[in-house]
Amino acid sequence: MNQPIDPRIILSNNDREEIVDDIVLAVIETEARTNLFGGKFKIQKFRQMPNQFNMPLNIGLPAGITPNILPEQLREMLQGFIQEIQAQLPGLVRSEIQKQAPIAKIQGDLLEAAWRDTTAAGD
Numbered sequence: 001m002n003q004p005i006d007p008r009i010i011l012s013n014n015d016r017e018e019i020v021d022d023i024v025l026a027v028i029e030t031e032a033r034t035n036l037f038g039g040k041f042k043i044q045k046f047r048q049m050p051n052q053f054n055m056p057l058n059i060g061l062p063a064g065i066t067p068n069i070l071p072e073q074l075r076e077m078l079q080g081f082i083q084e085i086q087a088q089l090p091g092l093v094r095s096e097i098q099k100q101a102p103i104a105k106i107q108g109d110l111l112e113a114a115w116r117d118t119t120a121a122g123d
Helices: 007-012 072-100
Strands: 018-029 034-047 103-117
Touching: 007 034, 007 103, 018 103
Parallel strands: none
Antiparallel strands: 018 034, 034 103
């Protein structure tokens, strides 16, 4: 409770886009009981992504190599490989762009906040 909470520092020290952790915000302690007010603190980065994202993919055989000179099994294997790359690559590129996009805002939320009697736990 003696340490300040700065979401920018917490998120800048790691690669995660979102952190959820337990937090105690207040304590009332008497001779008879101890109550803590806390919950889960969620900190999340929101990135400024480009409005339009268009990435045409042109994946094929090197110049001078035509598909008809390759054995049929190799052609089918290459075609499947190219189709798999074309399906996965846009998502991977989009993910990397998001990681590098500037942070538009950082938002913190308090979840499941409540007073809890921790007398029996000895906290």
